[in-house]
Amino acid sequence: MREPQTHERMNGETRLHLCVGDPIAQVKSPEGLTREFAAREVNAVCVPAHVPADSLVAFMAAAKHTRNVDGLVITVPHKFSAFAHCEVTSERARIVGAINVMRRERDCRWFGDMTDGIALLVALRERGFDPKASTALLAGAGGAGSAVALALVEAGISELAICDVDAARRDALIGRLKALGTRVGVHAGAPDPSGYAVVVNATPAGMAPGDPLPLDADRIDQRAFVADLISRPVMTPLLLAARTRGASIVTGEDMFAPQKKILVDFLLGAPV
Amino acid sequence: MREPQTHERMNGETRLHLCVGDPIAQVKSPEGLTREFAAREVNAVCVPAHVPADSLVAFMAAAKHTRNVDGLVITVPHKFSAFAHCEVTSERARIVGAINVMRRERDCRWFGDMTDGIALLVALRERGFDPKASTALLAGAGGAGSAVALALVEAGISELAICDVDAARRDALIGRLKALGTRVGVHAGAPDPSGYAVVVNATPAGMAPGDPLPLDADRIDQRAFVADLISRPVMTPLLLAARTRGASIVTGEDMFAPQKKILVDFLLGAPV
Numbered sequence: 284m285r286e287p288q289t290h291e292r293m294n295g296e297t298r299l300h301l302c303v304g305d306p307i308a309q310v311k312s313p314e315g316l317t318r319e320f321a322a323r324e325v326n327a328v329c330v331p332a333h334v335p336a337d338s339l340v341a342f343m344a345a346a347k348h349t350r351n352v353d354g355l356v357i358t359v360p361h362k363f364s365a366f367a368h369c370e371v372t373s374e375r376a377r378i379v380g381a382i383n384v385m386r387r388e389r390d391c392r393w394f395g396d397m398t399d400g401i402a403l404l405v406a407l408r409e410r411g412f413d414p415k416a417s418t419a420l421l422a423g424a425g426g427a428g429s430a431v432a433l434a435l436v437e438a439g440i441s442e443l444a445i446c447d448v449d450a451a452r453r454d455a456l457i458g459r460l461k462a463l464g465t466r467v468g469v470h471a472g473a474p475d476p477s478g479y480a481v482v483v484n485a486t487p488a489g490m491a492p493g494d495p496l497p498l499d500a501d502r503i504d505q506r507a508f509v510a511d512l513i514s515r516p517v518m519t520p521l522l523l524a525a526r527t528r529g530a531s532i533v534t535g536e537d538m539f540a541p542q543k544k545i546l547v548d549f550l551l552g553a554p555v
Numbered sequence: 556m557r558e559p560q561t562h563e564r565m566n567g568e569t570r571l572h573l574c575v576g577d578p579i580a581q582v583k584s585p586e587g588l589t590r591e592f593a594a595r596e597v598n599a600v601c602v603p604a605h606v607p608a609d610s611l612v613a614f615m616a617a618a619k620h621t622r623n624v625d626g627l628v629i630t631v632p633h634k635f636s637a638f639a640h641c642e643v644t645s646e647r648a649r650i651v652g653a654i655n656v657m658r659r660e661r662d663c664r665w666f667g668d669m670t671d672g673i674a675l676l677v678a679l680r681e682r683g684f685d686p687k688a689s690t691a692l693l694a695g696a697g698g699a700g701s702a703v704a705l706a707l708v709e710a711g712i713s714e715l716a717i718c719d720v721d722a723a724r725r726d727a728l729i730g731r732l733k734a735l736g737t738r739v740g741v742h743a744g745a746p747d748p749s750g751y752a753v754v755v756n757a758t759p760a761g762m763a764p765g766d767p768l769p770l771d772a773d774r775i776d777q778r779a780f781v782a783d784l785i786s787r788p789v790m791t792p793l794l795l796a797a798r799t800r801g802a803s804i805v806t807g808e809d810m811f812a813p814q815k816k817i818l819v820d821f822l823l824g825a826p827v
Contacts, residue, residue, distance in 0.1 A: 293589045295574075295582040295603050302567075307623060310567040317565045330602055331567050331623055338620035345617030348610035351579060351603055 298327040299351055300550055303342065303365070304358035307333040309515045311536075312356045315543040316550075325551065329356065336360055343368045347393065354386040354550040362397075362426030369395030378433055378459060381426035386550050396549055399427040400434025402542035403510055406533050407481065409541070412508045414438035417480035420472055421445045422497040424456040427512050428485030435481070436460055436467045444472025444479070446498070447486075474498035476507065482525075484511045489519035500524035511535060570599040571623055572822055575614065575637070576630035579605040581787045583808075584628045587815040588822075597823065601628065608632055615640045619665065626658040626822040634669075634698030641667030650705055650731060653698035658822050668821055671699040672706025674814035675782055678805050679753065681813070684780045686710035689752035692744055693717045694769040696728040699784050700757030707753070708732055708739045716744025716751070718770070719758075746770035748779065754797075756783045761791035772796035783807060 300320075302312040308331075316329035334342045339361055346352050357365040362381040366372065369385050370392035376382045382395035404414070417440045421432055424447040435443055443460070447453035453471055460469045476482040476498055488497040490513050500521055503509060509525035514535035522532045572592075574584040580603075588601035606614045611633055618624050619640075629637040634653040638644065641657050642664035648654045654667035676686070689712045693704055696719040707715055715732070719725035725743055732741045748754040748770055760769040762785050772793055775781060781797035786807035794804045 293600065293602065294586045295580045297585060297603055299602055299604070305622075308567045313569060314566045328565065328600075328602065330565065330571055330600065331569055332571070333622035334620070335622070338617070341613070341620060342617045345610070345614045348606070348613060350577075350605035350607070 292321065292326060293328065294326070296326055297351070298325075298353045299349070300327060300329040300354040300356060301332040301346060301352060302329055302356040302358065303332045303334050303361055305333060305335045305360060307331045310358055311514055311539050312358075312543070312546070315539060316356070316547055319543050319547040323547070323551070327353065334361070336364070339364055347387075352387070354384065356546060357383050357385065366395060369393050371395070373397065375400070375430070375433055378463065379426065379429040380459075381429060383426070383430070384546050384549055386552065397426070397430045398542065398545045398549065399512070400430035400432070402545055403431050403483070403512070403533070403538050404434045404438055405541035405545075406538045407508055407510065410508065410531055410533060410537075412481060412531070414440050414481075416441045418442040418478065419444070419481045419483065420476050420479040420498070421483045421485060422474055423447055423485030424449070424453045425485060428483075429456050429459075431483050431485055431512070432456060432460060432469075436463070436465050436469065440467055440481075442468040444470055446472050446474045475502055476500075476509075477502040477504060479504065479507060481508045481510070484513070484519070484521050487513070489513050489521055490515070494520070496521055496524070500528070503528050503530050505529040507531070508533065510538070512538065514539065564593065564598060565600065566598070568598055569623070570597075570625045571621070572599060572601040572626040572628060573604040573618060573624060574601055574628040574630065575604045575606050575633055577605060577607045577632060579603045582630055583786055583811050584630075584815070584818070587811060588628070588819055591815050591819040595819070595823070599625065606633070608636070611636055619659075624659070626656065628818060629655050629657065638667060641665050643667070645669065647672070647702070647705055650735065651698065651701040652731075653701060655698070655702070656818050656821055658824070669698070669702045670814065670817045670821065671784070672702035672704070674817055675703050675755065675784070675805070675810050676706045676710055677813035677817075678810045679780055679782065682780065682803055682805060682809075684753060684803070686712050686753075688713045690714040690750065691716070691753045691755065692748050692751040692770070693755045693757060694746060695719055695757030696721070696725045697757060700755075701728050703755050703757055703784070704728060704732060708735070708737050708741065712739055712753075714740040716742055718744050718746045747774055748772075748776065748781075749774040750776060751779060752776070753780045753782070756785070756791070756793050759785070761785050761793055762787070766792070768793055768796070772800070775800045775802050777801040779803070780805065782810070784810065786811065
């Protein structure tokens with residue numbers, strides 16, 4: 284089947300989903316979600332919106348009053364601050380305190396969710412990772428890192444070590460996870476991956492040339508799964524080192540494949 | 556040459572031009588301008604933004620702070636109110652007091668223009684109309700009507716009669732045109748097209764089924780050019796009557812063909 288051209292699909296009735304971030308050039312959602320809408324024969328597009336942090340409040344007010352804006356995909360640095368702009372949120376978004384997507388409900392309230400964790404978990408499982416009784420090391424307790432921690436804990440890992448240069452943020456995340464009453468051993472950890480079955484980088488270290496490694500890559504276990512949430516470059520120095528050591532790797536692109544389906548399901552109103 | 560698909564063209568670097576109106580479903584710019592950007596190999600799209608009048612101020616503030624929004628195409632009912640949101644305007648926009656397009660300049664000021672008049676004039680000329688020494692009847696002294704009046708006067712017609720149910724608005728337009736020091740005889744007129752070389756409907760009469768005709772179609776001259784600015788339906792009752800009487804007609808769609816090129820030239824920064 285021939286896929287319709289943009290201008291055949293774009294018209295006055297097209298529904299909008301805005302991908303909101305700063306910077307914006309690196310985001311994958313406009314292409315990926317627009318492709319996904321087209322595949323589902325929905326007259327909707329995802330367009331980038333380059334919004335600095337100090338303009339977010341004004342942007343949200345306007346987006347909510349623009350009647351053909353049905354959804355927002357939220358990326359760095361807005362995942363925490365956008366949470367306050369939702370009238371309703373999923374439980375996992377409340378636990379994390381951050382969202383990566385919000386949609387307009389039929390009653391016009393905005394419903395926010397945080398799908399970064401489950402998207403990574405799908406990508407890990409697709410590569411053969413079994414979370415049951417596995418141990419995990421997470422670097423980075425920001426919005427995406429918190430979502431990953433929650434998804435791993437809910438998937439049944441046995442132990443989760445978290446490191447972050449910001450000790451207060453790290454301990455706050457540990458506290459929120461413990462408050463769930465989980466049996467998983469959640470604790471602060473060193474950036475030493477030896478012995479961990481899954482190792483996740485949710486820090487920005489690796490985006491810029493010359494960045495230090497987020498953890499000691501020389502000590503990655505050969506049987507480990509190593510994931511990096513950075514989308515550009517696809518092969519970060521951490522992933523290159525992990526591959527050299529024989530570990531299985533999950534790139535930001537690998538994670539985006541399930542993520543785009545999860546986001547479009549959510550934006551079109553299906554239960555996630 | 557194969558034209559690229561939306562998702563090949565839409566990405567994080569795509570520049571946005573928003574078509575702002577209420578209602579929005581009928582607008583042609585999202586399809587037409589997106590097609591035009593693609594033909595020029597520019598990574599930009601035009602997307603619809605359904606903005607009610609009471610949200611325009613908030614919308615403008617947010618659009619101006621969204622760094623990848625480079626332009627706005629303004630349609631009903633915002634053509635007059637958007638004028639105040641421009642820091643710089645063309646002379647013709649100032650005379651009309653309304654705009655239909657604005658772009659972000661390199662110095663970040665917003666520059667507004669009103670191209671409805673010249674777009675109609677191009678469409679009329681393409682069909683063989685010569686404005687020199689012609690007489691014109693215009694129904695409707697709103698934003699688009701004012702722009703048409705100015706373009707006809709500047710193109711060298713000999714006489715312009717204007718009718719509008721709002722006499723104050725009609726007379727204000729006549730006053731602004733006379734203030735230009737033009738030699739054209741500009742005056743209030745009856746909705747009687749007999750004897751006029753060009754007849755333009757710039758009222759909304761004809762958009763909805765059962766609307767009254769904007770002028771006495773039975774008295775259209777056989778040699779006349781009759782234009783209707785309504786975009787949907789393409790063949791309005793006025794145009795159907797004009798065609799029956801043997802007149803040459805210009806539809807809203809005919810006018811949009813030059814309009815989309817004029818708008819993209821302006822949005823990409825070329826002098827119009």
